[in-house]
Amino acid sequence: MTNASPALLSEALGTFATLFEEALAAGEPDRTAMTVATAALDGRPSARTVLLKAWDARGFVFYTHLDGRKGRELQENPHAALLFHWPRVRQGVQVRIEGPVVIVGDEEADAYFASRPRGSQLGAWASKQSEPLDARATFEQRLADAEAEFEGRDVPRPPRWSGLRVRPDRMEFWYGADFRLHERWLYECDMAGDCRKRMLYP
Numbered sequence: 722m723t724n725a726s727p728a729l730l731s732e733a734l735g736t737f738a739t740l741f742e743e744a745l746a747a748g749e750p751d752r753t754a755m756t757v758a759t760a761a762l763d764g765r766p767s768a769r770t771v772l773l774k775a776w777d778a779r780g781f782v783f784y785t786h787l788d789g790r791k792g793r794e795l796q797e798n799p800h801a802a803l804l805f806h807w808p809r810v811r812q813g814v815q816v817r818i819e820g821p822v823v824i825v826g827d828e829e830a831d832a833y834f835a836s837r838p839r840g841s842q843l844g845a846w847a848s849k850q851s852e853p854l855d856a857r858a859t860f861e862q863r864l865a866d867a868e869a870e871f872e873g874r875d876v877p878r879p880p881r882w883s884g885l886r887v888r889p890d891r892m893e894f895w896y897g898a899d900f901r902l903h904e905r906w907l908y909e910c911d912m913a914g915d916c917r918k919r920m921l922y923p
């Protein structure tokens with residue numbers, strides 16, 4: 722079945738919106754927590770948890786250090802897979818989102834950074850994400866240095882800390898069911914923006 726892209730993409734985003742609301746109502750401990758998988762150019766995958774901070778028709782945004790492992794991998798190979806698991810929704814729901822990754826604009830990143838607690842802002846300056854750390858005291862010293870540097874003024878966004886937006890070209894909704902008769906709906910869009918929706922065997 723081939724449909725016009727905007728209609729199917731908005732159907733998929735609408736489904737995400739519904740499930741995201743249901744996750745809140747169901748009391749999921751953190752419905753914004755998602756796994757983000759990346760891969761270096763040698764094909765070796767890596768995964769970790771991040772928090773979803775914004776989403777709309779342009780994609781799904783998280784914030785991170787650009788020179789940490791995921792940041793480096795995404796600069797080499799700007800494609801990611803996101804994974805949500807909300808066990809309290811219906812009989813358990815899993816959402817998989819895949820696509821190319823782009824950096825958000827400076828204005829958007831600045832606005833989000835400014836909304837963070839000051840402690841988190843200072844932490845972003847103090848952390849050299851994913852680099853080896855000889856002792857916890859070294860990190861605490863870097864935090865104290867950042868506190869001193871920005872005392873009495875707003876903390877600006879570190880230049881190598883920003884938001885990354887995953888633009889979905891593949892979204893799958895997995896609904897748990899009795900006897901492992903789970904239901905899976907896949908939305909896939911090609912390079913021309915033509916999308917299709919299919920059911921998959923569980």
Ligand SMILES: Cc1cc2nc3c(=O)[nH]c(=O)nc-3n(C[C@H](O)[C@H](O)[C@H](O)COP(=O)(O)O)c2cc1C
Pocket residue numbers: 754767768769770771772773783784785786789790791792850851
């Ligand atoms: C619940 C949770 C939320 C997290 N949120 C973020 C986040 O939004 N951004 C981030 O850079 N790291 C976040 N982290 C830390 C990452 O999982 C990871 O340790 C860090 O980003 C370094 O990953 P990397 O070395 O692959 O770049 C979070 C960890 C947990 C457990």
